[in-house]
Amino acid sequence: MLSTKLQQLQQIFQTMERALIAYSGGVDSALVAKIAQDVLGDQALAVTAVSPSLLPEELVEAEDQARWIGIRHELVVTREMENPNYTANPENRCYFCKSELHNTLKPLALDRGYPYVVDGVNGDDLQDYRPGIQAAQERGARSPLAEVGLSKWEVRQLSQQLGLPWWNKPAQPCLSSRFPYGEAITVEKLRRVGRAEIYLRQWGYQNLRVRSEKDTARIELSPEDIQAFVANVPLAEVVQTFQDLGFVYVTLDLEGYASGKLNRALTAVKP
Template identity: 75%
Template sequence: MLAEKLEQLRSLFAEMDRALIAYSGGIDSTLVAKVAWDVLGDRALAVTAESPSLLPEDLEDARVQAAEIGIAHEVVQTHEMDNPNYTANPVNRCYFCKSELHDTLKPLALERGYPYVVDGVNADDLQDYRPGIQAAKERGARSPLAEVGITKLEVRELSRMLGLPWWDKPAQPCLSSRFPYGEEITITKLQRVGRAERYLRSLGLKTLRVRSEGDTARIELPAEDIKTCVATLDLPTLVAEFQRYGFVYVTLDLEGFRSGKLNQVLGVGALG
């Protein structure tokens, strides 16, 4: 079944002939880039949008992964932070982010002779509250994984099947997803969250989020890791480091990590 879906994915790209991939460096868009390269070679181009909501490490990962795949890779600047509809952080914030992204990528694709812009939306994403999907569709983008019916789990299985070493890479949605709806997003706040998450990863933690609300940082770790982390981490040093970044209060979410937790106020599926 999985092999059949992979063949369908390859056939889809063969029909496109040329494609520009909206490539974040995440597991989904990287699989799309890999298959596009395997089928189209130099008729495929991966483009990453750089903005304050993207961690520098994630941009570097995107570069490294593209180089390992072999696909041509470019970086463009997007300016969603200039849009007050985005920085106000409404429940459809992602709509304005993806509007900016695809308003940037579509003209680039047409200029370079790529008739299709494709993204990494998978079949599971269609079941969640993802206003960005609407923005992409309005601008003619296609989602090969979703079209073929490939789920998030199958993305990882296919990535492992194709020998991609990052097949088990944790999901890393944009930093703006760390803030509760209605709290204004600023570059300073994004940088503060980014530095905090980077610090926690330097301690050996892998799957995590730092949720930010006002002056408070709420750390989410997998529930099974909480007891060990509390017992082994130097908590006073951790708190002091977060306060150095600008947080006043540092808390630990006892429920544990859950992707898209801030979206629970909507009573719908996770954003990531």
């Protein structure tokens, strides 16, 4: 089954002939970049958007992965933080983020002679509340992983089969996803939540989130890691570090990490 979907993905890029990949360095877009490079060679270009919602460490990882893949890689600056529709953090915040991204990438692609902008949206993403997908579709972006019905699990399995060392890398959505809808997003808030997550990873925890609500940080870890965290990590140091970053209160979510948890607060799911 995976071999069939891989062939379908390869065929999609063969028909494109040239493609610009919206490349974040996540597992999904890295798989797209790998297949595009294998099929198109120097006719494929990966482009990463740089903004305050992307940690510098994640940008370094994206650059390292692009070099490993061998794909040409460029950076562009996006300015979603200048859009009050984005910083107000409404339920469709991602729509404005992806609008800025694709309003930047599409003219770049056309100017460079790339007829297609390709992203890493997978089949499972289409079943979730992802207003950014609409913004990408409105601007003509294509999503090969979704087109062939590749699930999140299959993306990782195929990445492993193709030898990508980061196939099991934890998902890292943009830092703005750490804030409840309706709470304004600032560069400083993005910075402190990002530094807090980097700090926790230094203790060996990778699959985690630091949710931020006003002055409170809520740490989400994998459920199986919670007891070990409480037993082995100096909690007073954690609290002090978070307070030094600007938080007043530091809490631990006893339910544990769950992707998209803040979407529970939505009163209605919008297309």
